Amino acid sequence: MEYDFSGKVALITGAASGMGKLTGENVIAAGGKVIAIDITPIEETDSLCYANCDVRDYAQIDAAVKRGIERFGRIDFLCNFAGGDGIRILQGVRDFATVDPAILGWEIDVNLRAQLWFARAVMPYMVEQKSGVILNVGSIAGLKACGGSVGYSSAKAGAIFGLTKSLAQYGGPRGIRVNCISPGPVLTRAAMANMKTLLGRAAEPQEIVDLVMYLLSDKSSFCTGSNFTIDGGHVCLH
Ligand SMILES: NC(=O)c1ccc[n+]([C@@H]2O[C@H](COP(=O)([O-])OP(=O)(O)OC[C@H]3O[C@@H](n4cnc5c(N)ncnc54)[C@H](O)[C@@H]3O)[C@@H](O)[C@H]2O)c1
Numbered sequence: 178m179e180y181d182f183s184g185k186v187a188l189i190t191g192a193a194s195g196m197g198k199l200t201g202e203n204v205i206a207a208g209g210k211v212i213a214i215d216i217t218p219i220e221e222t223d224s225l226c227y228a229n230c231d232v233r234d235y236a237q238i239d240a241a242v243k244r245g246i247e248r249f250g251r252i253d254f255l256c257n258f259a260g261g262d263g264i265r266i267l268q269g270v271r272d273f274a275t276v277d278p279a280i281l282g283w284e285i286d287v288n289l290r291a292q293l294w295f296a297r298a299v300m301p302y303m304v305e306q307k308s309g310v311i312l313n314v315g316s317i318a319g320l321k322a323c324g325g326s327v328g329y330s331s332a333k334a335g336a337i338f339g340l341t342k343s344l345a346q347y348g349g350p351r352g353i354r355v356n357c358i359s360p361g362p363v364l365t366r367a368a369m370a371n372m373k374t375l376l377g378r379a380a381e382p383q384e385i386v387d388l389v390m391y392l393l394s395d396k397s398s399f400c401t402g403s404n405f406t407i408d409g410g411h412v413c414l415h
Pocket residue numbers: 190191192193194195196197214215216217230231232233257258259260261262287314315316317359360361362363364365366369
């Protein structure tokens with residue numbers, strides 16, 4: 178086994194699908210337990226506790242974290258995967274002058290505020306343990322200009338820079354590491370195959386989760402406060 182996460186508990190948002198779901202499967206395969214957070218129901222097992230939670234609501238976040246603690250007693254890893262491009266998900270218009278302001282609000286709430294709020298909710302447990310790893314999820318959209326996704330880009334940029342670096346500064350002396358990944362196109366949706374990269378293809382989700390597993394593990398024990406771009410060279414095209 179490449180990683181041994183026995184005794185470790187990962188709280189994963191957006192755990193019903195895509196990279197969040199795959200991260201949960203990898204953590205359990207490595208011997209760990211998962212507190213799976215999503216608005217979409219997930220089947221519970223001995224190794225997986227599901228908490229229904231809309232990450233836009235702090236009361237639901239607080240209740241979900243407490244439910245996970247009641248079940249597994251600790252939280253070692255926080256993986257903030259819930260998110261996405263609100264204009265795509267809520268079927269809005271790409272033109273910034275006419276986009277529904279509610280969609281822009283959704284993009285900030287899910288892609289930035291929820292990551293901040295989950296960090297706040299798990300921090301007391303990590304501080305008490307004097308250990309923990311927080312993994313924020315950015316995007317190449319937060320590293321470059323995206324005139325057709327201004328809200329999504331703004332939210333992801335906030336997660337990559339202010340949130341990750343400031344939380345890492347708070348966490349460092351307390352034994353808590355905080356990093357961010359910024360994927361390029363990932364084949365959690367077939368349409369991502371159309372996005373250009375230097376490698377001429379999009380990523381398989383497992384290629385991203387391999388980086389996630391490294392960042393959660395002690396193999397990355399000197400990594401904190403950093404963004405890890407994993408995009409097949411997409412940003413080099415711009
Ligand atoms: N897929 C890509 O190409 C790509 C690229 C860069 C960044 N990302 C980011 O990676 C993350 C995961 O992407 P994915 O493609 O694996 O996602 P996905 O769409 O497969 O899964 C996202 C999950 O988040 C959940 N979710 C959405 N809103 C929620 C809410 N309000 N409360 C609780 N759960 C909610 C959904 O139900 C879903 O299960 C996202 O933050 C996304 O922005 C993805």
